[in-house]
Amino acid sequence: MTASYLMHAYSRQAISFERGLGARLWDSEGREYLDAIAGVAVTNLGHAHPEIAAAIADQASRLIHTSNLFGIEWQEQLGARLCALAGMDKAFFCNSGAEANETALKLARLHAQRRGIAQPLVVVMDNSFHGRTFATLAASGNPAVHQGFAPLMPGFIRVPFNDMAALRQCAEEHPDIVAVLLEPVQGEGGVHVADPAYLQQLRALCDVRGWLMMMDEIQTGLGRTGEWFGFNHAGITPDVITLAKALGNGVPIGACLARGDAAALFLPGNHGSTFGGNPLACRVGCCVLDISEREQLPQRARRSGERLLSGLQARLAGHPGVRGVRGHGLMVAIEMTKPCTPLVERALRTEALLINVTRERTVRLLPPLICTPVQIDQIVERLSRLILRWLADEATTERSAQAATAELAGG
Numbered sequence: 001m002t003a004s005y006l007m008h009a010y011s012r013q014a015i016s017f018e019r020g021l022g023a024r025l026w027d028s029e030g031r032e033y034l035d036a037i038a039g040v041a042v043t044n045l046g047h048a049h050p051e052i053a054a055a056i057a058d059q060a061s062r063l064i065h066t067s068n069l070f071g072i073e074w075q076e077q078l079g080a081r082l083c084a085l086a087g088m089d090k091a092f093f094c095n096s097g098a099e100a101n102e103t104a105l106k107l108a109r110l111h112a113q114r115r116g117i118a119q120p121l122v123v124v125m126d127n128s129f130h131g132r133t134f135a136t137l138a139a140s141g142n143p144a145v146h147q148g149f150a151p152l153m154p155g156f157i158r159v160p161f162n163d164m165a166a167l168r169q170c171a172e173e174h175p176d177i178v179a180v181l182l183e184p185v186q187g188e189g190g191v192h193v194a195d196p197a198y199l200q201q202l203r204a205l206c207d208v209r210g211w212l213m214m215m216d217e218i219q220t221g222l223g224r225t226g227e228w229f230g231f232n233h234a235g236i237t238p239d240v241i242t243l244a245k246a247l248g249n250g251v252p253i254g255a256c257l258a259r260g261d262a263a264a265l266f267l268p269g270n271h272g273s274t275f276g277g278n279p280l281a282c283r284v285g286c287c288v289l290d291i292s293e294r295e296q297l298p299q300r301a302r303r304s305g306e307r308l309l310s311g312l313q314a315r316l317a318g319h320p321g322v323r324g325v326r327g328h329g330l331m332v333a334i335e336m337t338k339p340c341t342p343l344v345e346r347a348l349r350t351e352a353l354l355i356n357v358t359r360e361r362t363v364r365l366l367p368p369l370i371c372t373p374v375q376i377d378q379i380v381e382r383l384s385r386l387i388l389r390w391l392a393d394e395a396t397t398e399r400s401a402q403a404a405t406a407e408l409a410g411g
């Protein structure tokens with residue numbers, strides 16, 4: 001490859017794709033791949049969906065952008081539909097996940113101001129991921145994303161995930177807490193699910209204390225976990241939720257939804273986005289909802305997720321080198337006992353399979369929700385073969401290293 005003019009912000013695979021269809025992709029050499037990450041939980045309806053392609057083409061030929069100085073009918077429609085699905089009252093549209101969380105965090109500040117709290121704190125979780133902007137990286141519980149960006153934005157206090165006692169103690173110690181922000185399933189953190197009982201107790205604590213319960217549904221929202229939203233598994237309703245990834249199936253769009261008092265905090269001048277909620281992105285969002293509702297994608301994700309998880313557990317669970325196989329809907333993780341990032345390149349090369357490794361030791365799968373049972377079985381076959389072969393090769397390498405050391409010591 002010739003020298004790149006792109007900043008070295010990513011470590012990329014050498015492959016680039018030219019075309020996709022459903023859960024399949026083709027590279028520039030014409031080789032076919034199976035996509036088990038969906039652009040990191042974005043293309044949930046698969047690549048090149050004909051209805052979405054048609055909606056984009058039609059809207060592009062009518063109107064792409066007018067700005068939020070004017071009414072936008074598709075934005076009204078998408079806002080109404082999302083609020084109905086999520087049990088929320090009002091929506092604000094932006095262009096990414098981080099921006100959606102910035103919106104939620106600004107709501108928390110206005111909520112604090114209303115309550116006369118000058119130095120408000122937002123509770124966030126260990127191991128969380130909320131984005132890469134200054135506020136969202138400070139909210140994220142991963143030292144690696146903080147590295148090099150001090151001083152971090154203040155106003156966050158961190159607690160262990162799924163630990164109600166720690167949260168209660170935190171509440172006692174810090175009277176200036178105004179909100180809590182968390183993911184229903186920590187995705188980047190390695191697929192760790194919030195216990196329904198934890199979310200229920202957290203909801204009650206937020207009610208008692210007057211905190212906003214804010215849930216980052218950017219990766220989990222719109223069917224991924226087997227329900228429309230991750231919080232549905234606990235039967236609770238947050239005050240604020242954020243969405244992005246799957247909402248545009250690849251067309252950039254983010255949203256922050258709120259209910260009750262939180263929905264009325266913004267007044268003209270408080271917040272804005274030039275591109276946010278443009279007719280093109282919002283029409284695509286409506287199209288994504290049409291298809292997801294018609295095809296019952298949450299139910300489908302639940303069934304496919306069970307098939308994927310049980311297939312992988314049958315082949316990999318208990319194997320030395322595999323610490324655990326877990327999942328929630330169509331978010332599945334295989335935690336290894338040691339770093340396994342080389343698996344990503346090897347999966348592409350030897351199995352024509354797209355996978356992701358997060359936190360160095362966790363293979364993460366986020367297949368498109370439209371995957372067929374046959375494709376789910378293909379993922380199981382290819383991935384378990386890949387992992388078992390890699391573990392065998394690693395063991396061989398280790399044995400020969402030990403033999404060499406022994407020989408040196410003996411000689």
Ligand SMILES: *Cc1c(COP(=O)(O)O)cnc(C)c1O
Nearest residue numbers: 096097098129130131216218219
């Ligand atoms: C991806 C993600 C984000 C950040 O979204 P961007 O669109 O990359 O800014 C935030 N929170 C969660 C849970 C995510 O998965």
